[in-house]
Amino acid sequence: MSNNKPPAIKILRHFDWHRLTFNFFLTVVLFILLVPILIVVLSSFSGKEHLSWPFTDLTFRWYFEVLNRPLWVKTFINSLITASLTTVISLLVATPAAYALSKHKGKGEAGFISSFITWPIMMPPVIIGIALLIFLSRIGLRGSYFAIAIGHTLWAAPLVFITMVAVFERFNPIYIMAAKDLGANDIQAFMKVTIPMVKSGIISAMFLAFVISTQEFIIALFLHSPSTITLPVELYTAIRDELSPGISAISVYMIGIVAAGLFVIDRVIGIENIGFSGKG
Amino acid sequence: MRSATESIKMSYPEGFSMGTITSFKKNYKYLLPAIPMLLFLIIFFVYPSVIMVKYSFNKSLLYGEIENTFTFENYINFFTDPFYLKVVWRSFVLGFWVTAITIPFGYVLAYAMWTSKGLKRKLLYFCILLPLFTNLVIRLYGWRILLSPMGPINGILKNLGFTDSGFSMIYTKPAVVIGLVSECAPYYVLILFSVLTLVNPRYIDAAYDLGAGKIKTFFQIIWPLSLPGVVSGGMLTFIWSFGAFATPTILGKPIHWTPAIHAERQILSIRDWPFGTAIGMSLVVIVLVILFIQSRLTPKVHSQRT
Numbered sequence: 001m002s003n004n005k006p007p008a009i010k011i012l013r014h015f016d017w018h019r020l021t022f023n024f025f026l027t028v029v030l031f032i033l034l035v036p037i038l039i040v041v042l043s044s045f046s047g048k049e050h051l052s053w054p055f056t057d058l059t060f061r062w063y064f065e066v067l068n069r070p071l072w073v074k075t076f077i078n079s080l081i082t083a084s085l086t087t088v089i090s091l092l093v094a095t096p097a098a099y100a101l102s103k104h105k106g107k108g109e110a111g112f113i114s115s116f117i118t119w120p121i122m123m124p125p126v127i128i129g130i131a132l133l134i135f136l137s138r139i140g141l142r143g144s145y146f147a148i149a150i151g152h153t154l155w156a157a158p159l160v161f162i163t164m165v166a167v168f169e170r171f172n173p174i175y176i177m178a179a180k181d182l183g184a185n186d187i188q189a190f191m192k193v194t195i196p197m198v199k200s201g202i203i204s205a206m207f208l209a210f211v212i213s214t215q216e217f218i219i220a221l222f223l224h225s226p227s228t229i230t231l232p233v234e235l236y237t238a239i240r241d242e243l244s245p246g247i248s249a250i251s252v253y254m255i256g257i258v259a260a261g262l263f264v265i266d267r268v269i270g271i272e273n274i275g276f277s278g279k280g
Numbered sequence: 281m282r283s284a285t286e287s288i289k290m291s292y293p294e295g296f297s298m299g300t301i302t303s304f305k306k307n308y309k310y311l312l313p314a315i316p317m318l319l320f321l322i323i324f325f326v327y328p329s330v331i332m333v334k335y336s337f338n339k340s341l342l343y344g345e346i347e348n349t350f351t352f353e354n355y356i357n358f359f360t361d362p363f364y365l366k367v368v369w370r371s372f373v374l375g376f377w378v379t380a381i382t383i384p385f386g387y388v389l390a391y392a393m394w395t396s397k398g399l400k401r402k403l404l405y406f407c408i409l410l411p412l413f414t415n416l417v418i419r420l421y422g423w424r425i426l427l428s429p430m431g432p433i434n435g436i437l438k439n440l441g442f443t444d445s446g447f448s449m450i451y452t453k454p455a456v457v458i459g460l461v462s463e464c465a466p467y468y469v470l471i472l473f474s475v476l477t478l479v480n481p482r483y484i485d486a487a488y489d490l491g492a493g494k495i496k497t498f499f500q501i502i503w504p505l506s507l508p509g510v511v512s513g514g515m516l517t518f519i520w521s522f523g524a525f526a527t528p529t530i531l532g533k534p535i536h537w538t539p540a541i542h543a544e545r546q547i548l549s550i551r552d553w554p555f556g557t558a559i560g561m562s563l564v565v566i567v568l569v570i571l572f573i574q575s576r577l578t579p580k581v582h583s584q585r586t
Contacts, residue, residue: 018494025388032385032462033411036422039432043425051425053435093320096313104310117317120325124523124567126540127332128325130547130560134335135328150324157317215415218525222548232415239421240530243428251418258413262406271405 037255044248051243062249072250075231078145079214082230085149086213087206090157095202098164099194103173117161120154128154129222136223143225151219156209163208167201167269168194200268211261214254336558346554354558364542364559368566371538374453374528375521378460382517383510386465390472390509412466420530423459424450427531451533459527464520468513475509476502515574519567539563 047057066072097117104110120128132151136142141150175197179189195202217232224233231254238247265271336354339347358364393404411419425431427449434446449455479502487497525540539559546556 022388022392025385026392029385029389029465030407032458033465034407035426036419036462037411037414038422039426040418040422051428052430053432089320093317097317100310100313109308109311113311113314113318117321120321122571124520124525124540124563126523126525126544127329127560127564130543130557131328131332132324133547134331134553134557135324138331153320154325157320161317211413215413217415217417222544232417235415235417235421236526236530239417239424243421243425247421248425251415251421254418255410255414258410262409262413266402266406271402271409 040248040251041255043243044245044252046245046248049244051245051248062245063252066246066249066253069246071234072231075229075234076250076253078228079231081145082148082152082220082228083210083213085145086152086156087209089149089153090160090209091202091206093153094157094160095164095205098161099168099190102165102168114161114165118158121158125155125216125218126222129219132219133222142223143228145228147223148220148228148230149213151223152213152216153209155216155219156212159212160205160209163205164198164201167198167205171198204265204269207261207265211258214257332557333561335554336561338554340552340554354555355562357555358558358562364539367537367539367542370536371522371524374456374460374524374536374538375518377457378464378521379514379518381457381461382465382468383514385461386468386472386513387506387510389465390469390476393469393473394476408466408469411462412470416463416526417530419462420459420526423455423462423531427455450531453532453536456528456532456536459531460521460524463524463527464517467520468517471513471516472506472509476506479505511574511577515570519570522570523563523567539566 043051043055044062045058045060046055047059047061048055094117101110101114128151132147132154133142136147136150141147171194175193176189179193184192215232217230217236220230220233221236224230231250235247235250262271335346337350337352339349339351339353341347389404389408393401393408396404426433428434429446429448429450433449434443437443438446483501483505484497487501492500522538523540524538525544528536528538529541540563543556543559543563546552546559550556
């Protein structure tokens with residue numbers, strides 16, 4: 001996106017029925033996007049055991065109470081372990097690939113490899129889940145933290161890749177040439193010049209991978225075992241037969257992780273530079 | 281230090297990059313750092329997919345045992361069973377409704393982002409990215425609370441005197457559709473927004489200068505230029521609704537189940553792996569056919585910026 005302000009904004013200057021219709025549509029779409037999250041947050045303060053409108057006797061107690069339920073604490077820790085593994089693996093495999101391909105974007109084989117790397121995001125997650133389930137059962141890895149992390153990496157690594165390509169593209173190669181002129185080899189130039197200069201991009205990519213893994217549940221549904229069940233998978237089974245403020249409180253903790261991740265990404269590289277958007 | 285690097289920069293022509301040097305040598309050494317990523321994808325994505333295809337041609341015996349043969353039986357069973365044909369057809373209809381609603385509503389949001397700037401644009405970004413990254417289960421849980429017989433919507437309707445017992449809104453097709461709209465809309469908006477940013481503002485100025493009104497400018501200039509975004513975003517919405525898994529299971533009844541859910545049931549509950557993988561592969565093939573048709577239909581995206 002550019003800094004030029006589209007003059008189309010003039011269209012909306014005058015207050016008239018066009019604008020009214022436009023604002024009505026905008027309100028509806030923002031409502032559809034945000035209201036499920038808002039309602040979860042609101043319901044977590046409800047004092048009643050079972051959720052029914054109106055939410056009365058507002059209280060914070062569910063936030064403390066769920067911390068005493070071993071099942072939720074265990075699944076939360078499982079989610080953190082898988083997310084950390086996913087973050088490490090995605091960054092280790094995707095960053096060098098992004099570095100290599102960002103410098104050769106125009107070339108035929110580089111273009112093909114770039115699109116191959118993003119294939120897994122196009123696949124329905126159920127298919128990735130089934131395929132990995134069969135493969136990992138064969139080699140006896142099914143149900144381990146590592147298994148879930150592999151599944152999540154297939155989803156996170158392409159997004160880390162897209163983000164890092166955008167980051168490396170903005171990086172001026174002149175600094176590497178300067179380092180090489182001063183006697184650094186490829187690896188030294190990468191470690192001492194490139195990495196420090198793209199550090200903020202790497203931090204954002206880390207948060208991206210971490211957040212994706214803590215929120216994903218379809219692949220995890222196929223690959224988990226009772227001891228490695230992640231929080232979203234447990235939530236998936238729990239919400240079918242129970243609507244309770246306790247579950248809402250757990251959900252708010254998860255929403256908090258996302259909001260904090262987005263906040264950090266916004267501080268470091270700007271929210272509009274996340275992999276999905278224009279530049280990718 | 282700074283002046284030194286700037287002087288280096290100035291001594292090279294515009295658009296110079298490392299790539300232009302190495303490309304003359306015609307070697308593929310630059311691809312070395314990409315090898316871990318490629319290996320990872322080959323081992324954990326390509327190879328498992330190949331095994332999955334192989335399973336779909338095997339035959340299942342009793343108690344989840346699998347006979348290693350080559351048969352089209354699973355595919356024939358899937359595509360000739362009226363039950364599964366109905367499942368596929370219903371998913372198509374579901375995808376149609378979701379796409380038909382997402383396209384105009386998402387367009388308004390993408391347009392609002394495009395015409396805003398500064399804090400407002402950041403805020404709209406946040407409104408899209410927060411639901412996009414928040415666990416789908418949590419968002420569906422929100423819809424469940426909202427639509428339940430004891431939930432806020434029914435509560436308010438009761439207070440206003442529209443109903444005594446409350447409407448049953450959950451486990452209906454509109455509930456599944458609205459859940460899918462809120463699942464797909466963020467992606468659609470981001471794709472469309474990225475295409476809108478490529479529209480050259482001068483064309484719009486020109487339209488105004490030539491006396492076109494707001495509506496005319498929109499339908500004759502902005503809409504045609506943003507069509508590639510509408511088509512590719514709309515296709516993504518359709519494919520995801522068609523392959524949806526979580527929303528129909530949580531907000532719908534078994535009658536709303538998609539092929540993806542039936543595949544999961546066959547694999548995890550019934551343990552008929554050959555049939556489950558065959559359903560999964562059929563889903564992938566249908567998606568690929570849709571993508572192929574789309575690539576034929578989509579007008580090419582190109583920047584109109586000068």
